[in-house]
Amino acid sequence: MSDPLVGRMRGFGTTIFAEMSALAVRTGAINLGQGFPDEGGPASVLERAVEAVRAGDNQYPPGIGIPELRRAVSEQRLARYGQAYDPDTEVLVTVGATEAIASAVLALAGPGDEVIAFEPFYDSYAATVALAGARIVPVTLRPDSGRFTFDPDELRRAVTARTKAVIVNSPHNPCGTVFTADELRFVAGICVEHDLTAITDEVYEYLTFDDAAHLPLASFPGMRERTVTISSAGKTFSVTGWKTGWVCAPEPYIQAVRTVKQFLTYVGAAPWQHAVAHGLRHELGWVEALRASLQAKRDRLSAGLESAGFTVHRPQGTYFVQADPRPLGHEDGEAFARALPGLAGVVCIPTGVFYAEPARGRHYVRFAFCKKDEVIDEAVARLRHGL
Ligand SMILES: *Cc1c(COP(=O)(O)O)cnc(C)c1O
Numbered sequence: 001m002s003d004p005l006v007g008r009m010r011g012f013g014t015t016i017f018a019e020m021s022a023l024a025v026r027t028g029a030i031n032l033g034q035g036f037p038d039e040g041g042p043a044s045v046l047e048r049a050v051e052a053v054r055a056g057d058n059q060y061p062p063g064i065g066i067p068e069l070r071r072a073v074s075e076q077r078l079a080r081y082g083q084a085y086d087p088d089t090e091v092l093v094t095v096g097a098t099e100a101i102a103s104a105v106l107a108l109a110g111p112g113d114e115v116i117a118f119e120p121f122y123d124s125y126a127a128t129v130a131l132a133g134a135r136i137v138p139v140t141l142r143p144d145s146g147r148f149t150f151d152p153d154e155l156r157r158a159v160t161a162r163t164k165a166v167i168v169n170s171p172h173n174p175c176g177t178v179f180t181a182d183e184l185r186f187v188a189g190i191c192v193e194h195d196l197t198a199i200t201d202e203v204y205e206y207l208t209f210d211d212a213a214h215l216p217l218a219s220f221p222g223m224r225e226r227t228v229t230i231s232s233a234g235k236t237f238s239v240t241g242w243k244t245g246w247v248c249a250p251e252p253y254i255q256a257v258r259t260v261k262q263f264l265t266y267v268g269a270a271p272w273q274h275a276v277a278h279g280l281r282h283e284l285g286w287v288e289a290l291r292a293s294l295q296a297k298r299d300r301l302s303a304g305l306e307s308a309g310f311t312v313h314r315p316q317g318t319y320f321v322q323a324d325p326r327p328l329g330h331e332d333g334e335a336f337a338r339a340l341p342g343l344a345g346v347v348c349i350p351t352g353v354f355y356a357e358p359a360r361g362r363h364y365v366r367f368a369f370c371k372k373d374e375v376i377d378e379a380v381a382r383l384r385h386g387l
Pocket residue numbers: 095096097098099122169172173201203231232233234235240243244245
């Protein structure tokens with residue numbers, strides 16, 4: 001039978017995450033590939049979800065999300081960043097950040113349009129831009145004095161008359177970059193000058209290290225009215241399986257995104273919304289402890305990878321570290337990642353898959369450190385021994 005998949009989705013077959021996780025299971029390797037924590041969220045948040053189920057919050061919630069969660073998101077944005085969003089008209093609850101991104105892209109871009117994204121990028125960006133029939137235009141992040149950043153001229157050159165939107169992910173997966181005020185001011189200037197919409201992916205907003213601080217792009221001059229801000233509970237509360245996210249934006253954008261969202265999923269699951277509202281209101285202290293613990297895990301894994309012979313790019317945020325296996329004699333990240341379970345019993349992700357042109361990222365592999373210390377230590381011991 002010929003491939004029934006529509007042409008624009010060819011090339012988006014099985015994701016590398018599924019493939020590498022299956023490889024980990026098959027070989028008994030330690031999985032530092034996919035970025036999910038191996039410890040659960042705050043007890044009171046988990047308890048609140050159970051309570052919501054028992055209390056009968058099991059039918060369709062309002063399409064825009066339950067009022068408690070919209071109010072909690074609005075309060076969180078105000079308290080943390082000084083941004084005011086009306087919980088009744090400027091906040092929309094979605095099925096994770098993934099649905100928010102897909103709905104925003106499908107609502108704002110169509111055939112012939114272009115969407116700029118910093119490369120390497122989270123895999124759903126290219127797929128949703130393709131679903132929209134639009135074209136993704138990458139601006140490559142490259143290492144510069146210890147962190148990955150972009151060349152301002154390259155961003156300027158990427159804008160054409162067809163550009164509709166720029167997707168900005170900070171803290172950045174997979175590079176771990178937290179964009180500085182100067183970088184964001186430059187992006188904002190480009191958006192204002194060319195009348196572009198910014199779609200921000202801020203799912204790691206709490207997970208920044210050392211003196212790096214997350215700054216929302218929408219808080220820069222001229223940006224509130226043109227930014228669709230997206231975040232999610234998954235990474236903040238270590239509940240990646242709950243798929244509860246949100247959009248904050250001016251009302252016309254919320255209406256546009258909601259128009260698409262209602263036909264993708266109609267609504268998100270009700271019980272999690274109660275639990276996440278509780279978390280945003282009462283468990284940000286737990287999140288700070290998670291942040292500190294991830295910073296220590298970053299240091300633990302980075303030092304371990306260095307001792308095993310990798311060149312390591314220490315991230316300023318997120319769950320991930322970029323490592324370069326060239327000092328170990330491995331030039332190609334994808335071949336290396338496929339061989340690593342056999343060589344050392346560890347699974348990582350070849351970063352090339354996050355690039356529009358995989359060759360541009362072929363030297364890097366991504367390791368996740370959102371794992372128990374003993375798992376990180378065992379992985380490091382295996383790498384030191386096996387490589
Ligand atoms: C994990 C992740 C997401 C997905 O968030 P969900 O809320 O699980 O949909 C989106 N963007 C980035 C950069 C991520 O790492």
